[in-house]
Amino acid sequence: xxxxxxxxxxxxxxxxxxxxxxxxxxxxxxxxxxxxxxxxxxxxxxxxxxxxxxxxxxxxxxxxxxxxxxxxxxxxxxxxxxxxxxxxxxxxxxxxxxxxxxxxxxxxxxxxxxxxxxxxxxxxxxxxxxxxxxxxxxxxxxxxxxxxxxxxxxxxxxxxxxxxxxxxxxxxxxxxxxxxxxxxxxxxxxxxxxxxxxxxxxxxxxxxxxxxxxxxxxxxxxxxxxxxxxxxxxxxxxxxxxxxxxxxxxxxxxxxxxxxxxxxxxxxxxxxxxxxxxxxxxxxxxxxxxxxxxxxxxxxxxxxxxxxxxxxxxx
Amino acid sequence: xxxxxxxxxxxxxxxxxxxxxxxxxxxxxxxxxxxxxxxxxxxxxxxxxxxxxxxxxxxxxxxxxxxxxxxxxxxxxxxxxxxxxxxxxxxxxxxxxxxxxxxxxxxxxxxxxxxxxxxxxxxxxxxxxxxxxxxxxxxxxxxxxxxxxxxxxxxxxxxxxxxxxxxxxxxxxxxxxxxxxxxxxxxxxxxxxxxxxxxxxxxxxxxxxxxxxxxxxxxxxxxxxxxxxxxxxxxxxxxxxxxxxxxxxxxxxxxxxxxxxxxxxxxxxxxxxxxxxxxxxxxxxxxxxxxxxxxxxxxxxxxxxxxxxxxxxxxxxxxxxxxxxxxxxxxxxxxxxxxxxxxxxxxxxxxxxxxxxxxxxxxxxxxxxxxxxxxxxxxxxxxxxxxxxxxxxxxxxxxxxxxxxxxxxxxxxxxxxxxxxxxxxxxxxxxxxxxxxxx
Numbered sequence: 116x117x118x119x120x121x122x123x124x125x126x127x128x129x130x131x132x133x134x135x136x137x138x139x140x141x142x143x144x145x146x147x148x149x150x151x152x153x154x155x156x157x158x159x160x161x162x163x164x165x166x167x168x169x170x171x172x173x174x175x176x177x178x179x180x181x182x183x184x185x186x187x188x189x190x191x192x193x194x195x196x197x198x199x200x201x202x203x204x205x206x207x208x209x210x211x212x213x214x215x216x217x218x219x220x221x222x223x224x225x226x227x228x229x230x231x232x233x234x235x236x237x238x239x240x241x242x243x244x245x246x247x248x249x250x251x252x253x254x255x256x257x258x259x260x261x262x263x264x265x266x267x268x269x270x271x272x273x274x275x276x277x278x279x280x281x282x283x284x285x286x287x288x289x290x291x292x293x294x295x296x297x298x299x300x301x302x303x304x305x306x307x308x309x310x311x312x313x314x315x316x317x318x319x320x321x322x323x324x325x326x327x328x329x330x331x332x333x334x335x336x337x338x339x340x341x342x343x344x345x346x347x348x349x350x351x352x353x354x355x356x357x358x359x360x361x362x363x364x365x366x367x368x369x370x371x372x373x374x375x376x377x378x379x380x381x382x383x384x385x386x387x388x389x390x391x392x393x394x395x396x397x398x399x400x401x402x403x404x405x406x407x408x409x410x411x412x413x414x415x416x417x418x419x420x421x422x423x424x425x426x427x428x429x430x
Numbered sequence: 431x432x433x434x435x436x437x438x439x440x441x442x443x444x445x446x447x448x449x450x451x452x453x454x455x456x457x458x459x460x461x462x463x464x465x466x467x468x469x470x471x472x473x474x475x476x477x478x479x480x481x482x483x484x485x486x487x488x489x490x491x492x493x494x495x496x497x498x499x500x501x502x503x504x505x506x507x508x509x510x511x512x513x514x515x516x517x518x519x520x521x522x523x524x525x526x527x528x529x530x531x532x533x534x535x536x537x538x539x540x541x542x543x544x545x546x547x548x549x550x551x552x553x554x555x556x557x558x559x560x561x562x563x564x565x566x567x568x569x570x571x572x573x574x575x576x577x578x579x580x581x582x583x584x585x586x587x588x589x590x591x592x593x594x595x596x597x598x599x600x601x602x603x604x605x606x607x608x609x610x611x612x613x614x615x616x617x618x619x620x621x622x623x624x625x626x627x628x629x630x631x632x633x634x635x636x637x638x639x640x641x642x643x644x645x646x647x648x649x650x651x652x653x654x655x656x657x658x659x660x661x662x663x664x665x666x667x668x669x670x671x672x673x674x675x676x677x678x679x680x681x682x683x684x685x686x687x688x689x690x691x692x693x694x695x696x697x698x699x700x701x702x703x704x705x706x707x708x709x710x711x712x713x714x715x716x717x718x719x720x721x722x723x724x725x726x727x728x729x730x731x732x733x734x735x736x737x738x739x740x741x742x743x744x745x746x747x748x749x750x751x752x753x754x755x756x757x758x759x760x761x762x763x764x765x766x767x768x769x770x771x772x773x774x775x776x777x778x779x780x781x782x783x784x785x786x787x788x789x790x791x792x793x794x795x796x797x798x799x800x801x802x803x804x805x806x807x808x809x810x811x812x813x814x815x816x817x818x819x820x821x822x823x824x825x826x827x828x829x830x831x832x833x834x835x836x837x838x839x840x841x842x843x844x845x846x847x848x849x850x851x852x853x854x855x856x857x858x859x860x861x862x863x864x865x866x867x868x869x
Binding site: 174177178179180181200263264265266268283286288289291371374375376377378379380381391394395396397398 | 498501502505523526527528635636637690691692693694695824827828831835838839840842843844845865
């Protein structure tokens with residue numbers, strides 16, 4: 116019988132090394148495998164986090180390496196939490212999050228429900244619908260600026276066609292009231308297909324026999340929808356909300372390309388604001404405190420949400 | 431045998447001597463913004479390559495990303511650039527953070543005198559602290575914000591007639607800011623050659639420096655200044671003076687009444703596009719673009735005219751332009767200094783202007799034929815006589831972003847009053863200067 120490659124390696128291992136390995140406990144071997152990962156986690160995640168917390172109590176500026184760094188206690192935190200402009204940024208982010216998630220869930224679920232019905236061309240429609248999410252957010256932001264252009268933009272002409280108003284009479288990305296909606300519309304256009312796919316997975320995971328049993332019990336379509344479809348798709352929907360919530364909380368590229376945070380600062384989301392503080396103004400200490408506040412907020416909200424999600428799953 | 435050894439020794443010494451007088455051939459990288467003058471510099475630098483044996487590489491970054499990219503490069507001690515034509519406002523940070531090589535000894539050694547360059551450009555592009563004889567750059571590209579207009583439209587008899595009927599005077603390039611507004615309003619929405627036209631393309635960009643550069647072009651002539659006493663950071667009464675408020679209100683009116691629809695985030699490129707596509711009668715932009723605009727086959731030549739930024743209470747233009755510096759992190763500083771020595775020569779400066787760059791050398795600017803050498807040359811001289819620049823402090827980026835926000839909030843986003851915007855700007859700047867230990 117010929118040797119396998121493992122046998123060949125075993126034979127080639129010097130006896131002293133082999134003895135040492137034979138002497139290792141299972142626990143020790145487990146540690147050998149786990150240690151590199153732990154080391155990487157510490158180096159890439161934990162150390163930067165601790166370092167960021169440390170910087171958040173200083174007036175450090177990364178672009179001024181020669182300047183003396185002072186510990187200034189909670190001054191950065193105090194400044195951020197009492198800064199009216201930061202709160203406006205938080206409001207802009209909350210508006211963006213709420214409406215994008217709401218619209219994406221409603222439209223995404225509706226599309227999934229429609230796609231789930233077997234009809235001719237089903238696959239083609241699915242492919243067409245998911246196309247936007249395959250594009251780069253920067254590209255999407257860029258071409259929507261043309262669609263929103265008041266003089267030549269298709270979006271304005273579409274609205275004009277439907278309502279009869281002059282296409283150049285309104286500016287989606289230049290008007291303070293419309294600009295927050297302009298980013299909601301584009302994000303919804305781009306990411307609704309993602310929610311739809313998750314919902315579709317949920318819908319397709321419901322066994323047919325449940326509906327058949329409901330039919331035998333003479334449950335109406337409406338009742339089946341509320342008592343079977345929605346509860347069984349809910350964990351999937353909640354997962355989609357979690358993914359979109361986390362993604363949109365850190366939304367950057369699409370909005371920067373589309374509005375640059377303007378007009379004024381009405382679409383300046385926290386991620387854009389944080390980037391300006393950290394890498395344009397170079398207030399590293401201040402930006403670190405800002406990042407910690409955002410981290411705690413997201414972490415706290417996500418933890419509560421995941422608990423709720425687990426409860427729903429257990430039902 | 432002795433003679434042979436002597437010859438060999440002589441040859442060695444001679445070769446060594448050559449090495450001293452001319453540094454080893456290097457690949458030099460020059461970093462600048464990607465725009466028309468950069469192309470002229472590539473052409474100009476071929477002469478340097480031929481003379482020195484060095485090879486020139488160029489790293490040109492589009493304006494919207496130029497500051498971000500280059501300041502990151504400097505802050506990280508990057509070796510990408512040996513030479514950098516950096517914005518005038520970077521000089522404070524470049525000097526204090528040790529990014530730029532101080533050039534005083536080199537200038538003394540090579541006999542390069544700052545008296546050979548226009549004083550305004552030396553002050554703005556080379557010195558830190560401001561006005562002191564500490565040089566960190568050689569003035570490379572003079573620039574200011576100016577205006578250009580559709581000369582052919584202005585000359586149309588029906589347009590002249592309509593303007594005279596409306597305003598009781600001939601339609602001419604504006605001499606004051608109020609005239610500028612009047613002319614811009616006149617053209618707004620007017621049909622010319624069967625198409626709807628607009629008054630003016632101005633700067634409203636939010637992300638980098640656009641709206642600040644545009645609005646200060648109106649605010650400086652109205653009397654806006656940064657400090658009551660230069661160097662004291664006493665901004666109250668200067669930044670928010672009634673004249674400064676009037677200047678900002680004026681700019682907002684110009685934006686609201688005279689710009690094309692959707693003109694909410696526009697800078698150099700958008701201004702050029704609006705003009706070249708025949709949307710606007712007038713546009714503001716940097717003089718650096720004027721040679722290209724004049725050469726444009728569709729809207730240049732006889733169809734375009736130029737004028738200096740109109741005055742109001744005083745004559746003033748927003749400063750653009752840059753100096754050329756040697757990056758302190760470069761391993762090829764000797765070769766980079768050679769480039770600067772070559773660039774400072776009057777003959778090279780003359781060629782620089784001929785190719786489309788804006789020389790700051792007095793031998794070029796004081797040439798009796800200079801004013802007639804291009805249709806915008808005389809206006810350039812006028813502009814450079816009254817230039818004003820933004821803060822050039824090491825914390826310039828923070829100061830600039832604060833002004834971008836306050837101006838955009840007021841002008842484009844309609845939030846608050848001009849006085850409130852400028853008051854808040856003082857608060858922002860005060861906080862920055864306190865952090866800097868200057869207040």
